[in-house]
Amino acid sequence: MSVRLVITDAMWGRFKPLTPADPVRGRRWADHRRTLEAIVWxxxxxxxxxxxxxxxxxxxxxxxxxxRWAVDGTWERILSAFLAAADEAADIGWTVSVDSTVCRAHQHAAGARKGGARDRAEPDDHALGRSRGGLSTVHLASDSHARPLALRATAGQAGDAPAFETVMVGIRVPRSGQGRPRTRPDTVLADRAYSSRAIRKHLRQRGIRAVIPQPSDLAGHRRRRGRSGGRPPAFDTEAYKQRNAVERCISRFKQWRGLAMRTDKLAIAYQAALYVAALLIWARAQRRRAT
Structure with a gap:
């Protein structure tokens, strides 16, 4: 059987320095490159x-x-290193788009131990819950070039607005030199599901420009109240056209069949696989930047 490999020598050259070294004692790690190819396959x-x-x-x-690398944070550290390299090259578009997508859970995803796993990173519900769209939902933020900056797997009934701050906290791009990691985008684009006073206040307090349309029912309610309804929130129609970046980012993830339909029982495993896909997206971006 011939297996089509996706990790090129150039891509592995960026991965290899960031992977854990062999332990001083005990059995050595199996080949990292082949194991990563196995996970990707x-x-x-x-x-x-x-x-x-x-x-x-x-x-x-x-x-x-x-x-193991999900529990010890290796996947997140590698992604942080890729983001730091992109930031050093000024290759991150800080007009950030936020959205969610439903990735339906297969019946094989059911049956995990009730009450969560022993590891504290695993939620009690394993990020599985009923909704009209399906059992599992992914919330993410992408830069203006359709590349992921932060992502989170939640149960299907988790709404967009309640998960917004969790996703925003995940945006953390380390500096290559001195200085604190960058956590604040220039602009945040989101659809009507994120049009709430709490979200607008959160962005305003952090000095982030919000480009979020107001639902028609809220706009009508404000008009009926007259002067006491206040002024409508500012909305930049031209800037909002860039929100397709997050839709394109979601499409990149869903090209992987194992992400488009979840079969993992544990949320930590499924989220780790999302990180692996994100790493390949950024590795390809670095390869194009180098050529």
Whole structure:
């Protein structure tokens, strides 16, 4: 069987310095590059773990590596390093778009232990919950070039507005030199689901420009109140046209069949796979920037 590999030598050259070194004592790590290819193959194709081709090694090794690096924060650290490199090259568009998408959960995602996993990073509901769209939802923020800056998997019934601040807290781009990480975009674009006083106040207090349309019912309610309804919130129609960046970012994730439909029982595993896809998006961006 011939397996199509997606991690080029140039891409691996950026990954390798950021992967954990072999332990001083005990068994050495299995080859990081092959294991990463195995994880990518599984989620790109949407195949079950036991169907992993022999050329990519043991599926138990790949699955354990995915979870272990999720628990110890390795995936997040690698993404932070990629973001720092992009920031140093002034390659991050700080007009940020925020949105959510439903990734329906397969029946194989059910059956995890009730009450959450032993690790504190796993939510009690495993990010599974009923909604009209499906069982699992992904909230994310992308830069103006349709690349992810922050993401969070939640249960399906989690609304856009309540998850907004959680996503914004996830935007944290380290500086290559001295200085605090950048956490504040220039502008935030979002659809009507995010049009709330709390969100607008949050952005205003942080000095972030909000480009969020107001729903017609809220606009009508304000007009009926007359002067006491206050002035309508500012809205830049031209700037709002750039909100398609987050839709294109979502499309990039959903090209991976294992992300478009969740089969992971644990939220921490599914979110780790989202980080892996995000890493490849940024690695390809760095490759294009270098050429």
């Amino acid at each position: 599984k989620y790109r194709t949407g195949s079950p773990w036991p169907d992993l081709p022999d050329e990519l090694g043991s599926f138990q090794t790949a699955h354990k590596r995915l979870l």
